Amino acid sequence: MSPSDPVEIYVARDSQDAHVAQLFLESRGVSAHVVGDFADAVGCGTGGLGIKDTAPKLWVLPEDAPRAIELIREYESSRSRRETEPETSGSGDAWLCPGCGETVEPAFGVCWNCQSERPAP
Numbered sequence: 239m240s241p242s243d244p245v246e247i248y249v250a251r252d253s254q255d256a257h258v259a260q261l262f263l264e265s266r267g268v269s270a271h272v273v274g275d276f277a278d279a280v281g282c283g284t285g286g287l288g289i290k291d292t293a294p295k296l297w298v299l300p301e302d303a304p305r306a307i308e309l310i311r312e313y314e315s316s317r318s319r320r321e322t323e324p325e326t327s328g329s330g331d332a333w334l335c336p337g338c339g340e341t342v343e344p345a346f347g348v349c350w351n352c353q354s355e356r357p358a359p
């Protein structure tokens with residue numbers, strides 16, 4: 239171990255999660271590296287084997303680790319908040335078309351019957 243060995247602070251669920259976490263850290267002044275992300279390994283000839291088994295990880299410099307760990311906690315709690323909040327689009331209650339009075343499934347932004355736009359909530 240040399241003093242500059244990077245510290246693994248976070249194991250992401252997938253590549254996107256890793257990069258979002260990385261951006262979260264970097265936007266707060268902590269430089270982080272994504273390690274084990276398949277996107278970075280393209281061209282190594284792995285042929286797609288084991289992609290699902292390889293969770294990307296975030297590495298930071300040792301001097302950044304305490305701050306990075308704090309930030310990752312913040313990141314994870316904000317992420318779980320997002321996931322428990324109801325979606326603001328694409329779900330919810332069915333709505334009544336102002337044009338024809340039909341009930342329209344929440345996934346649709348326009349009436350299936352007369353193509354009226356969904357009224358603003």
Ligand SMILES: [Zn+2]
Nearest residue numbers: 335338349352
């Ligand atoms: Zn309608």
